[in-house]
Amino acid sequence: MKNLLSMEHLTNEEILHILDRAQAFEHGEQPQVARSYNVANLFFEPSTRTKTSFEMAERRVGCTVIPFDAGFSSALKGETMYDTVKTLEMIGMDVVVIRAKEDEYYNELLEGIECAVINAGDGAGQHPSQSLLDLYTIRKEFGTFENLNITIVGDITHSRVAKSNATALTRLGANVRFLCPEEWAGDFEAAHSWDEVLEDSDVIMLLRIQHERHAVSKNFSKDSYHDEFGLTPAREKQMKREAIIMHPAPVNRGVEIADELVECERSRIFQQVQNGVYARMAILETILKGRK
Template sequence: MTMTASTLKERSLLGLRELSADEIGSILDRAAYWESQTEKVIPVLKNHFVSNMFFENSTRTRFSFEMAEKRLGAQVLNFAAAVSSVEKGESIYDTVRTLESMGIDAGVIRLKPVGLLADLATKVSIPLVNAGDGNNEHPTQALLDLYTMKKHFGELKGLTVSIIGDIKHSRVARSNLWALQKFGAKVKLCAPTSMQAPELGAFASYVSMEEALSSDVIMMLRVQLERHAEGILKSAEQYRLEYGLTEDRVAKLDPHVIIMHPAPVNRNVEIDDAIVEHPQSRIFKQMQNGVPIRMAVIERAVK
């Protein structure tokens, strides 16, 4: 099946900034359909091949995509850069083109360089799904976050969502910010000065930790300790005291507030160990919701 440029664009999922609320809503609705199915495998994609191409480490996201693809009956090719010819100097473009020429119907791709994915999408004739590109976007994570909020509160309009942590390096923060605002939710950002992304200040206000905690949704971000080797983060313990979701802070939250985190969690850094499975936490529910969301996204790409 040869796709026109417009069809490719409609089937690909490169980010949420350019997607309309209607388009995002249709993905959320389709995810609800897939979640309601009791059969583990519904082979609507049994004659299709999907490749998961991860040029950056991931366990949780890759397994979630693989589970979604296999539940739809797709044939799955997993590709990890650490054990591939990319390590020998083969470019990301060449790898994607190689898999395309072998006959895959869609590619799920995670990579570090910002801007490369959008460029790649113009050079290949298969739909691409962004599984995280640099600190740009992580659309399926934000979709599952929206889905989790919508299931809990009924609608997104009027919600106040605080995103707390390493905003500067966070693709999750960006995708959530773009998507939530399309639905009439208010977003607050909270981060130490060294972890702020000043360009996002035009879209949402940076607030104190105290103000951030007076929201309907508290979304904690993983502190990317590996990015702060240069001493931006003075110590994990100091970060916890100033910006961590501690047991003391959670005790003061309103009962209706839900706690979220894209995972993996640095326990006792951005969130206390006891809070990960607190009654108000939706962290494992988010992971669960990731599978029907990714089923909807893969189906949209391939079918």
């Protein structure tokens, strides 16, 4: 595995290898890398948890992290992504982790770049490291993906997480369903009421309402979204006994999920954050072991 760009590029075997390594790290095993590699994190969009999670994972696999301030870079002077990454490669980076606004920005990095590229989110495209941590969280809970009912709730068409997860979970044997207001379904087949999906879901995966992208919607205030599509205490009580709640965070408390459910017993929201470090260590180890 040279790069990690999209879940669609990974075989089931590669996915399961990464999950196995994440599990090994959670159980205390040390990453197996030949030397200290140089990494830079290029975040052209804000993100606390993804960037910080990578920063931690990089240190735990022994990398030297070279700071890169995207808000203050030559990209402001109109430099192409290729030239920015090629420059970092010539400075000595072995890996660059990139989040950018443009869908599939990485296509211009496929030729001529030798350092490894990890996609930390491309526009409304993919977010594979988030997907891998979600998969790790689900497998840790249920031991398998086969026949699990997994319901993804929210703005599916604009969500990197929804796409990355739907692709991978389906391939791994899960039954993925969507729940969202009609106007958000796009080309996806989706339920429009909790009644259709609440009681038989093993995993309810809530998506963040992107206030940044659109103000909930023309037809919904935050409150009415919560009433119709939010996970309320009443709905939580109707969930299957072993079912879990996931959310990629940051959470809009009181919108996607009731404030008091964020840390309830079924919630894996903060455990997902912890799992993210193990998943990213596994991604880094896998990529670094492939380098000469």
